[in-house]
Amino acid sequence: MSQRLKIKALLQSQQTEIDVTVKGWVRAFRSNRFIALNDGSTNNNIQIVVDFENTDATLLKRITTGAAISVTGKLIASQGKGQTVEVIAADIEILGDSDPEKYPIQPKKHSLEFLRENAHLRFRTNTFGAIFRVRNTLAFAVHQFFQERGFVYLHTPVITQSDAEGAGEAFHVTNFDLNNVPKTDTGEVDFKQDFFGTATNLTVSGQLEGELGAMALSDVYTFGPTFRAENSNTTRHLAEFWMIEPEVAFNNLTDNMDLAEDMLKYVIKYALDKNADDIEFLTQRLTEEEKQKPQNERSDMSLLEKLQFCLTHDFERLTYTEAIEILKESTPNKKKKFVYPIEGWGTDLQSEHERYLVEKHFKKPVILTDYPKEIKAFYMRQNDDGKTVGAMDILFPGIGEIIGGSQREERLDKLEQRMDEMGIPKDELWWYLDTRRFGTCPHAGFGLGFERLVLFVTGMGNIRDVIPFPRFPKNAEF
Ligand code: ATP
Numbered sequence: 014m015s016q017r018l019k020i021k022a023l024l025q026s027q028q029t030e031i032d033v034t035v036k037g038w039v040r041a042f043r044s045n046r047f048i049a050l051n052d053g054s055t056n057n058n059i060q061i062v063v064d065f066e067n068t069d070a071t072l073l074k075r076i077t078t079g080a081a082i083s084v085t086g087k088l089i090a091s092q093g094k095g096q097t098v099e100v101i102a103a104d105i106e107i108l109g110d111s112d113p114e115k116y117p118i119q120p121k122k123h124s125l126e127f128l129r130e131n132a133h134l135r136f137r138t139n140t141f142g143a144i145f146r147v148r149n150t151l152a153f154a155v156h157q158f159f160q161e162r163g164f165v166y167l168h169t170p171v172i173t174q175s176d177a178e179g180a181g182e183a184f185h186v187t188n189f190d191l192n193n194v195p196k197t198d199t200g201e202v203d204f205k206q207d208f209f210g211t212a213t214n215l216t217v218s219g220q221l222e223g224e225l226g227a228m229a230l231s232d233v234y235t236f237g238p239t240f241r242a243e244n245s246n247t248t249r250h251l252a253e254f255w256m257i258e259p260e261v262a263f264n265n266l267t268d269n270m271d272l273a274e275d276m277l278k279y280v281i282k283y284a285l286d287k288n289a290d291d292i293e294f295l296t297q298r299l300t301e302e303e304k305q306k307p308q309n310e311r312s313d314m315s316l317l318e319k320l321q322f323c324l325t326h327d328f329e330r331l332t333y334t335e336a337i338e339i340l341k342e343s344t345p346n347k348k349k350k351f352v353y354p355i356e357g358w359g360t361d362l363q364s365e366h367e368r369y370l371v372e373k374h375f376k377k378p379v380i381l382t383d384y385p386k387e388i389k390a391f392y393m394r395q396n397d398d399g400k401t402v403g404a405m406d407i408l409f410p411g412i413g414e415i416i417g418g419s420q421r422e423e424r425l426d427k428l429e430q431r432m433d434e435m436g437i438p439k440d441e442l443w444w445y446l447d448t449r450r451f452g453t454c455p456h457a458g459f460g461l462g463f464e465r466l467v468l469f470v471t472g473m474g475n476i477r478d479v480i481p482f483p484r485f486p487k488n489a490e491f
């Protein structure tokens with residue numbers, strides 16, 4: 014038996030008339046003659062031609078959609094259209110039978126909802142094969158980008174002591190017997206008896222620890238799982254997602270924006286080059302899907318065009334204050350089309366506002382800076398106006414916020430004053446404040462939600478479809 018070759022390599026083979034072995038799963042078998050075989054190395058199937066007159070009838074019956082098979086035969090230039098090469102089977106071995114009556118993934122179009130309920134099998138569809146190959150490439154590209162620039166990949170803890178921003182969205186971590194939780198004399202949960210001797214939770218961000226690393230290593234990034242118990246059943250939120258958080262000593266807000274824009278462009282370009290076939294497939298998928306929508310809701314650019322557009326245009330940079338002026342004067346605001354009307358300066362922007370700016374007004378990615386301090390975290394650097402902080406959010410078409418970041422408040426007195434105002438416990442964060450005591454310096458960083466990036470690059474509409482096994486309210490299956 015010749016050595017197994019992946020289908021991707023076979024389809025690109027310059028040589029024909031050679032003996033090959035190929036293994037994979039049957040996508041379809043038609044006319045007892047043509048097997049469409051896929052092994053996940055590419056979206057394209059290889060065609061296996063079966064000599065059915067000389068093949069055992071019981072074996073033929075076992076070649077069903079979903080079965081795993083091994084085929085040895087000759088690779089030849091294809092006679093038919095739709096493929097350049099095909100394999101004339103000399104020997105077919107069934108490695109694992111499937112049950113055509115019960116196998117959920119039939120060679121037809123399934124709804125994304127149906128596939129979500131069958132997430133253990135959805136990798137076997139063209140759409141999910143493409144999504145997870147693109148996701149893989151993007152993850153690799155993120156590392157490559159930072160590694161090329163001398164960043165240190167820092168692993169920040171998954172279990173942390175406090176929900177530092179006080180957002181109250183953290184999952185508790187405990188090994189208490191939940192039916193018999195130790196209480197103090199005053200009836201409160203006695204965390205002193207818990208595993209860590211204190212209340213702990215799953216991390217909502219690695220930033221604060223990242224800052225500690227940056228104060229010695231200069232340029233660091235984290236890339237790890239992040240957890241938020243936000244009960245938001247949206248197409249952009251997961252309870253478990255992956256976040257990329259660079260933190261850079263001596264960077265100001267402009268450096269921070271440049272870094273974020275460069276990174277996004279780098280990884281998108283990387284995926285366009287490496288996964289051209291997959292993105293081509295996903296582009297067609299989205300175009301088909303858009304045809305179902307009314308004309309005025311369709312995008313005027315294809316997925317591929319959107320990605321290329323993003324590479325070739327500078328992101329629009331403006332302040333929150335400027336954005337509020339645009340939104341106030343906008344047609345949907347005047348016609349009372351926003352669910353949350355823009356009344357004045359100071360309120361947080363909703364996704365409908367973010368999307369208006371990106372999709373209708375500027376028609377390109379937007380970076381908003383200098384938000385009111387009241388709606389941003391305590392660690393953001395206070396501007397001289399006394400009202401705003403050096404924050405930056407990057408907004409993408411179809412997604413809204415993809416990155417949130419800031420220059421950090423490096424001045425101890427200003428930081429402590431803000432923590433007092435916002436009721437952030439300084440004693441718990443003594444270690445964070447120490448960086449401002451010993452060799453503090455200007456620095457900046459941001460958080461990129463990895464799945465929101467994958468959403469953008471794959472053109473998918475729901476964040477639950479771009480992570481292999483999504484966690485969201487009332488679901489932790491698989
Ligand atoms: P949003 O307003 O969209 O909920 P956020 O302000 O809570 O975002 P940050 O705390 O700044 O977001 O987190 C940084 C990035 O992490 C966001 O820009 C986004 O890309 C991503 N992110 C935040 N929450 C989630 C979530 N629940 N699921 C997936 N990605 C998320």
Ligand code: MN
Binds near residue numbers: 243
């Ligand atoms: Mn949020």
